[in-house]
Structures are given as structure tokens and as C-alpha cells.
Amino acid sequence: DAMVIQNPRYQVTQFGKPVTLSCSQTLNHNVMYWYQQKSSQAPKLLFHYYDKDFNNEADTPDNFQSRRPNTSFCFLDIRSPGLGDAAMYLCATSLAGGLNEQFFGPGTRLTVL
Amino acid sequence: AQSVTQLDSQVPVFEEAPVELRCNYSSSVSVYLFWYVQYPNQGLQLLLKYLSGSTLVKGINGFEAEFNKSQTSFHLRKPSVHISDTAEYFCAVTPQGFQKLVFGTGTRLLVSP
Numbered sequence: 001d002a003m004v005i006q007n008p009r010y011q012v013t014q015f016g017k018p019v020t021l022s023c024s025q026t027l028n029h030n031v032m033y034w035y036q037q038k039s040s041q042a043p044k045l046l047f048h049y050y051d052k053d054f055n056n057e058a059d060t061p062d063n064f065q066s067r068r069p070n071t072s073f074c075f076l077d078i079r080s081p082g083l084g085d086a087a088m089y090l091c092a093t094s095l096a097g098g099l100n101e102q103f104f105g106p107g108t109r110l111t112v113l
Numbered sequence: 114a115q116s117v118t119q120l121d122s123q124v125p126v127f128e129e130a131p132v133e134l135r136c137n138y139s140s141s142v143s144v145y146l147f148w149y150v151q152y153p154n155q156g157l158q159l160l161l162k163y164l165s166g167s168t169l170v171k172g173i174n175g176f177e178a179e180f181n182k183s184q185t186s187f188h189l190r191k192p193s194v195h196i197s198d199t200a201e202y203f204c205a206v207t208p209q210g211f212q213k214l215v216f217g218t219g220t221r222l223l224v225s226p
Contacts, residue, residue, distance in 0.1 A: 004156075042203060042216035043157070090156055101147070102214055104156040 003027070004105035006091050012111045013081050021076040021108045023091030032074040033102065034066060035090040043090055049074060050096060078110075086112045115140040115206050119217035126224055128196055134189040134220045136204030144206040146187040147214070148178055151201045160202070163187060174198070199224045 004025045013019040023032065030051050035043035047056045049068045063085070065077040078085055088109050092102040116139045126132045138144065145164050149157040161172025168180040178189045187204060204217040 006156075040219075042218050045213060048213075088154075092157075101159065101162060104149075104158070106156040107154070109154065 004091055004093055004103050006089075006105040006108050008108060009106060010109050010111070012113060013078075014113050015083065016080045019078050019081055019110065021078075021089050021091075021110070023074045023076070023105055024072050025091075025093045025103075025105075026072070027093055027095075027103060028071065029093035029095050029103070030071065031094045031096050032068060033092040033094075034064075034074070034076050035092065036085075037088040037090055037107070039087075046076070081110070081112045083112050086110055115144060115208060115215045117204050117206055117215055117217035119204055119220050121220050122218070123221045123223060126194055126222065128224055128226050129193050131192050132190065132194050132198075132222065134202050134204075134222065136187045136189065136217060138185050138187065138204070138206045140185075140206060140208065143209045145209060146178075146180060147205045147207075148172065148176070148187070148189050149203045149205060149216075150174075151203065151219075153200075157203065160189070194222070194224050196224050196226065198222055 007022045033048040034046045037043040045057050046060045063079050067075045088107045090107045091105040094102045118137045120135055147162045148160040150160050151157050160176050161170045163170050163180045171177045176191050180187050201219045201221050203219045205214045207214050
């Protein structure tokens with residue numbers, strides 16, 4: 001089945017220690033998104049890639065970076081995680097020019113100690 | 114800009130009772146509307162979507178929603194809920210032709226025996 005995969009599902013890191021979260025997709029969608037979802041809140045868009053074009057949200061901290069080496073993979077790098085970055089991180093994909101439906105992965109829950 | 118309001122943060126209901134989760138939106142342009150469900154520690158799963166055409170939309174798991182343009186609402190309904198419907202439900206909108214979803218703050222549906 002075509003899907004969005006996120007690894008790992010659970011990630012524990014230390015305060016200030018860089019961490020990378022991974023997302024892959026078999027849908028061949030050209031748009032990929034990263035959302036941050038804190039406890040009991042709505043998902044908040046951090047950035048998205050339209051093919052190789054990176055689109056950062058205005059209020060996304062510089063501490064968050066992303067890479068998309070190819071169509072299938074997208075990475076979220078947190079350069080110096082703080083306690084406030086503990087959250088669920090959701091990856092999603094969509095087909096540009098389609099009907100805007102986004103397909104979500106299961107998420108990675110990040111704990112910062 | 115678009116915004117979504119989910120007035121009910123939590124809706125408790127007994128099993129086999131009907132339920133309605135409310136969603137109102139604001140937008141100066143035409144939008145697509147979505148309902149997503151999120152089970153604990155999982156990603157978002159699309160329940161249903163309104164793109165155009167019939168204002169009554171049927172989705173998975175027996176859910177349906179009705180688009181009301183004059184009231185700018187997209188309420189989600191189910192005639193008889195199950196324990197397994199306990200989850201967080203998010204309403205979302207996206208301007209037609211754009212890629213960004215705007216989420217409401219979510220409604221937690223709690224189904225008890």
C-alpha cells in the first residue's frame with residue numbers, strides 16, 4: 001500500500017543535542033510538509049517542500065531545518081532542541097495541482113530531557 | 114486569511130447515541146473543507162472532505178458532514194457512536210488552489226459505555 005512512513009516513532013534526545021527525524025513516502029507526491037503538534041493542540045505547519053522548493057513559515061524558529069534529497073524522503077533537523085520542542089512531529093504529503101488532500105504519516109513523538 | 118473555529122474542546126457522549134461536532138470557518142475565498150481524526154499517538158486520518166457538489170458528504174466509519182455556505186459551517190455527525198470513535202477530531206480548510214491546511218483546535222470525542 002502507498003503510504004507515508006516516519007522513523008522513528010519515538011525519539012528521545014537531550015537538551016541541546018541535535019536530532020533528525022525522517023519521513024519517506026511511496027505516493028510519489030511532489031509536496032511534503034512538516035507539522036509540529038504539541039499536546040492537546042492543533043498541528044502547526046513548520047515548512048513544506050514543493051518539489052525542491054523550500055517554503056518556510058514565517059514563525060518557524062531557525063532551530064528547525066529541513067532537507068529533501070529526493071522525491072521520496074524528507075528530513076527534519078532540530079539543531080539544538082529545547083524543552084519546548086517536545087512534541088509530536090507529523091509529516092504529510094500531497095499532490096500539487098490536486099485537490100489539496102494531505103496524507104499524514106503516523107508521527108514521531110519527540111521527548112527532550 | 115482563513116481561520117477555523119471548533120467551539121467544543123470536548124464532547125462526552127454515551128455509546129450508540131448520536132453526536133455532532135461543530136466547525137465554523139472564515140474565508141474571503143472559496144475553500145475546501147476536511148475532517149481528520151487522530152487516535153492517541155497516531156497521525157491524522159482523513160474522515161471526509163468537501164470539494165464541490167452535494168453539500169452532504171459521507172465519509173469513513175459512518176461519519177457525515179454538511180457544508181453550509183451561508184452559515185460558513187461544516188459540522189460532523191454520526192447517528193450512533195461506538196467506543197472506538199473516542200479520538201480527537203480536527204476540522205481544516207484550505208483555499209482552493211493552495212497547499213496549506215489551516216486546522217481548528219480540535220474536539221475530543223469521549224464515548225463511554
